[in-house]
Amino acid sequence: MTTRISGGRTRAATATARRGIASVLGVVVGVVSAAGVVVVGAGPASAASVSVSDASLAWGLSGEQGGGAFFGGCNFLSAGKAGDSGSSRLWTQGDDFYATRDGNVTVEKPDAAGVFGEPSWATKCQDPNGAAVSAGSTSSLSRNRVVFSRGTGTVDAAAGTASIRWSGSFTSVFYGGLTYWSASDPVLTVDGDGTGTLTATASGYGADMNDPGTWVALPARTVTLAKLSGVEVGAAGFSVTPDYLGESVSVPSGTTGQPAKSGSNQAFWGSFPQDFVDFQQSTGQSSYWFTSGGARDAAKPATPLTLSYTTRTDGTAAPTPGEPGTTPTATTPSSPAGAADASPTGTTSGAAEDCAVTDAVKGGSLTWGFKKSFRSYVGGPTGNSITADDGLKILAQDLAVAGRNATGSYQWPFESSSAYTSPDDFTVQYAGRVTYSYPAHFFKVAIAEPRLVVRGTTGTLYADVSLTVSAPDAEPTTDARSDVALASLDLSGGTADNGASGVTRTVRTAIQDTKAFTFNGSNFYQKGQRLDDATVHLSGCAGTGAAPTTGPDGTTGGQDTGGTGDDSALVPDTRFRPDELASTGIGAHATGALAAAAAGATAGAALMLLARRRRHTAGVHR
Template identity: 35%
Template sequence: MNHAHRARRSVSSVAAMVLLAGGTAVLASPAPAQAASTTISNAELRWELNKESVSGAYAPGTWNLFSAGKLGNPGAGSQTLTSADQGATWANGAVAGWKNTQGNVTVLDKQANGTYAPTTWLGARQNSAGVNANTSGVSSENLLSLRNGIGTVDPVTDTGTLQWTGDFTVVYYSGMSFFYVSNPKLSVTNGTGTLTATLSGYGSDMADPTQWVPLPATQVTLGTIAGVDLTSTGLTTTPSYLGVDVTVPANSSPQVTGGPTSGSFPQSFIDFQGGVGTASYWYSSGGAADARKVTTPLTVAWSEPGQASVTVTRTTLLPSGAQEVTVEGTGFDPASATATRPPLAGRPGGTYVAFGRYADVWRPSVGAPSTARVNAGGAGLKWAVPAADMATVGGAAAGAIELRADGTFTATVTVDKAVVDGKTSTGTYGIYTYPGGGASQPLHETFTPITFAKAVPSVAVTATGATYGADVPVTVTLAGDAAATGDVTLTDGGTTVGTATLTDGSASFTLVRPAAGVHDLVASYAGDANNEAVSGTTRLTVAAAPTTTPTPGPVTADEPVKGTARVTWGTKPAAGRKGIAVVKVSDLATGKVTAIVRTGAGKKLRTISARIKDGVVKVRLPRLGTGKYALVVKVPGNDDVAKARVTRTFRVR
């Protein structure tokens, strides 16, 4: 496949993503003769546009993917998302900000059990079988989800309008080409309609990688649909593609027709892609990718009138430790769910609000057994009941919260992955609600998926005081959504300086009298249960030595120069770990240094001897327990330098 054709193919994929991401369901305004128009406020649109938009790209190591929200502008063409920080930046260092969810938009990933959950960065390039989609033609099985669509529908006449608010980005070749889709709208009249959205982004050119031109926001048709059957809870349809002919933009490859998968996305969409520089990615151009350009089915679903709903403050959490989320519930009418079991038999049974890992078929209203619902219990399980019944079910200590008369509640639920993992190895993590006390009410059964992903901390490497002949302290600081723990290793031009344990997110090192010149310092963090492994760099320049130095006066045995000794840490002592004290002495000193380790109370623990070499001594301390200590360093004198003694106190944590 030639280079130009590869560019066309990825563009088609991108457009397909746009359609999916930006496809707003607009159902045409109902005619006055409609039988029964229903107001909808919670419609969800799901679509992948086509298979190419979520598949491996032709360029080695790149793939096509979605991002919730609008990616940041890299400011130049041919940039790709940086995997080391999970798409937080572009290859040139510009902020990218890849996200799996933002506002009403979530990028979903197919799980091994066939269900869908918000994707992780890994899930955006790997399918449910664990195969990477950075190989051409392998799909990541991602879907776009746009929630909270509003409008009206009339299932009797198959007519309606639904509007979504939100943005997503369709990314091809890991970012070499991308565009934004905003506020999709679906309009249907008598079973025929369109999916439209506002597209914007940047124009690129594979023949000229430096090209990167902003494109104006343009209203386009993402797809046309026909034969739509609106039900009381949604629709499923496949936008037209096969057999659709278009006029291709100037300088684009011709459309190839007559094949089993030949066709195109709508003309206005193709026209916009002409500006992006990727029009041929969205129509059949005779290449091997044509079969993956075909539109795939989209679904729109909404709840029955009266369906309860919840909002959860956070749905992507850290994989380790207990974390709290706030759950707000509406529509849980107390009078519509009567308990059949004590202690509330015959009275409103309220609603369980739980963090758990449930089977695919979990709802009590369809007869799923209690074993299908594995709850965390404790602070991870609440029971919303009317205020008068809170004491009856054990009060706040037993997890009781108030279910207000208007059917609303506010619950603080503890999410701890390890708790449910200890009870089951299958199912989907989420915040679930269902009627309490044995009541049956399907309108009160809700599910909000919870995804666990490690944080990606930022790394700052600070080196100060770069003076020739002097030691240079280096501080490595990690910051992010989770407190980083564990070890950091510092290297200088590939040579290991040392390894230190983080304390309150930072670690300290000392470059011992670094040579003049440029020092590329790299701090490598190994990661922990809640943080990914990351690295950070900085460049330190040490000026050259002065060309002339003062000549010291004659030194006699009767008049030795004053002895000196200064102690810094090569590796700071930590509980259970060996430390290294670096002793800087006079260049005239010779022999061995004696170092004594004492407790804070003055008790001698260890005497250590180390030889002076070029004015520097490295004293290797033993493993020490937590507490306060003192290091006494004795430097011998000679004919040229007086003896010296220095005491350094330190604390081991």
Template identity: 30%
Template structure:
């Protein structure tokens, strides 16, 4: 198991919290009584909803609470009871430890860990737990930073670097966790205010004016705004192309998601990416280009539908000749109407084929489709994961996750020159950047392919993505993205 170092944060926020106690529990009559005992508290936290979906979904695993811990119905949040600890009347800091343990295990994906001795410290604004995996226990591992509030209910959490190690994916570092609630199970009838005077509050109540905002609190990743996108070319066709008709050719540039590519090649998957059937990949584990577009366009109605040739395969987590991750996307199609639309692809998972899965909602920088030199080009089209797309990726990318942007160029005539000199149909050869990486190229669907192994360093991007891969020392054994044995057929789709 990888060693986890606990980073102790200074108690800069300690003065923020004053806790509601039972009648007579806080009898501070001298300096020696600055810390008063607390009992009968509960902590409720779900870690992260998408992680729970992954464990019980694609990983075919389970959560097993014990020793007083419980889980809400329908794979809900976890509650640790029997909380005891202290309230410091000088710093107003609450420190509580909770009974119960939570085992998280998947035989299919090869992880088994247990969280116990869960603790909450309002002064340090953090949740910690002991983590046991592979027969070794690391004590007081910081799992999340907490934005402490007056009521201490529904508090925002942000997963730590150590939590990312525990959950098996660097993409979790800095990601928003589930909300945290810490309450007393049996509300007292009377409690002191932060200044020690009687109060009728029955729940932890930091003073509103001093409610802390922990450094690095959880934040959402906004999708690119219209001002951040590049509008389609505004000039009209100089060759007098018809305002509607069939697409002669075209390319689609899309990286799926940068953090996922990094995970497959340089992360625990220790795998490779292979483009085939007319698709290519840029060097350095870059984006993919799908070619030979067919379809229709109408610049008066601002509509376009284009299907592209090529497939891309993500493969990793090899064990005894089998792969825990084997995912291919093919038959990509873009449909736009007034600047918005959908990106679809064919998906085959565990032997089951699903055609035309809507993977992403698309939003272009302009609602107008305009041609220049018989080419319609759209750059940096925002792509957000759909509910169906989230399901296609095993439920551990959440709906609304921002994917890599889409670049689209289609030729309206046989003589039109696509950007970067790509006129006419592609030859289907991959340029996936195997280069000096030392890995072998693969073949998917009969095409010449290229693989990438890396050259990309750094943690996975924290953009709402979360590709859970197991637990503390077992990350390399875990299947991600589309589950074990997923192979997607390469199929060219043409518009009727």
């Protein structure tokens, strides 16, 4: 099993060495792909077991799970548990078996820029460049992956343990549908020695390449999808390549077996877990899950599996995320020294009912951190800065980098309202400016004065944005633009909390204008990529304040009309975090784009687009 480097696929170091390195470098979680090393998250080890309720699991199983097939086009993944095709036959679009989204499960694959998106029936068998995958090449792969969201469980980073489960299913399809099986409700466990397992309930239909008439429903049973070793449980997750290389397997007499390891196959010789291969004997796919001496062996090794989550630092369970558009339960973690006060402020300046919004918005705030992974990218390295001006507060909540207060979410103060008809129809202007500076990567990005325009279940966040690019021995250049349609708003999936304290609602956001994050054609983000959720609080009272609170004596405090309140209790819990940005590693493949973007800046600059890559390996009919 590998950790961090997928290209060489060497076995992980011993647990003792791993713990020693972790103690020196801290917890650093890396997503490994053929493109390089990408940071998923970093932070100190937790002092005790903490609950998680928004865990995301992404995995492509193997390269072969997205490879070309000798018949039927390709092998691919589908969200949900597929129905009964009635026989071993090719799927058709009219069957409605194929899906890219089902409940908490999504199927994705990357484009040429490494940005993941949901494929279609027409594109599911294409590689990232849009070419059809070919069975004649083990490197011609779609690189599709399955993503489970909203996992729940516990994590103890200090002890190196984790136990998380998900609800939902995916289906592994080989040879265009001639054989397929499903995995449901996966459970991930990691022990303190760095070993672990990913299990699921497997079901499907029995097929036989030697007897096309064979087709029988298989009884559901628990199987081990992956065995893990060398796992480093971090405060935000981990990435690891499941055990495959060097693993042996036994198969029934008379079936295709595993040849001896040799100089020609040692780079990819191995197997998925024994009980998993045993199950595949019934599906007809068995020889595609271990080295079998076939032409596709090099595509069969397991690909990196990535887990990400958000944990509470006070040892209590994180609130369960609500559907988009709903208001999360207000929680108030302790505030690090130097950060804005995390406690909502209530005064007796007015009765609670005075703050209800009737025909005009007079105050409130916008709580929005732009994108947590960007805050982590800029806020982590020494020498960088994230600064707030013009009334913007950087909150203690939702820190992107533990211990660095400047990496929390933002509270944008209310400035004015030009229209209000209902909680679904309003225009509000906010003040404030946040500036991200990364001198070593030669850029400075500023976002200022956001304006929300909401109409029904959609809307737009406008803002003033600027990008300053500098390079050695060159004058900095700045592209400043006003009132840019920076992000789209999605208010579907929930209703506003409209009461005595005003209107509060959670909004999903996605980037629309990427110009300020594009250096000479190399983009940080693609249009439509998910940003952090935002909480909008509209008040009938003046000033920026949180919702009124009930004190221990039963009295209710009103809105703070002095503009010194704190909406930090309204920081939303996103359903899932979007793909992280990028690492700052200095790989030769990564430096070119940023160097060109910085008008000739040389080595040392690195900019990689993030793509939590996962691939699925599959085999049907050897």
